[in-house]
Amino acid sequence: MRRWLFLFIAIFSLACLTQGLATAIPFEKPGIESAATPFSLPDCQPSASVAFKVQKINDTLVMLIASGLQPGETPFVYYSTEKRMGGYDGNIVSDKTEFYSELDLEDRDVTKQATSGEQLTTTWDIRLEHRGGVECTTITLP
Numbered sequence: 001m002r003r004w005l006f007l008f009i010a011i012f013s014l015a016c017l018t019q020g021l022a023t024a025i026p027f028e029k030p031g032i033e034s035a036a037t038p039f040s041l042p043d044c045q046p047s048a049s050v051a052f053k054v055q056k057i058n059d060t061l062v063m064l065i066a067s068g069l070q071p072g073e074t075p076f077v078y079y080s081t082e083k084r085m086g087g088y089d090g091n092i093v094s095d096k097t098e099f100y101s102e103l104d105l106e107d108r109d110v111t112k113q114a115t116s117g118e119q120l121t122t123t124w125d126i127r128l129e130h131r132g133g134v135e136c137t138t139i140t141l142p
Helices: 002-022
Strands: 051-056 061-067 076-080 085-089 098-104 122-130 133-141
Touching: 051 133, 061 122, 061 133, 076 098
Parallel strands: none
Antiparallel strands: 051 061, 061 098, 076 085, 076 122, 122 133
């Protein structure tokens, strides 16, 4: 009788284990960009007390600047094109309620020069999610 009970428990455990392996959920760390969308962009919910702008440094690098945020908060930055999406935790906001972050927006999926010699451009949607809302802007590079 004990042999049958042991055999039943072993078969049941094996069935549970194979079912668990078959239904594994893929995991992506936040801050890693991907062609697949691990999350969706939040809707724009601008805060009247927050000023947000993006300044171009060069053809691929921009500076995100926000003021009016709450001291100590860590905003989340989203960036996307039609082909790419990513995000990362920003720097902790200083006591002066200011936020600065450089963001490299090199579009590795698009050839820099078209075959006709004209320069291609990419429009980026950039969103800054913070405690008081979601600031949104776009920038076209290069």
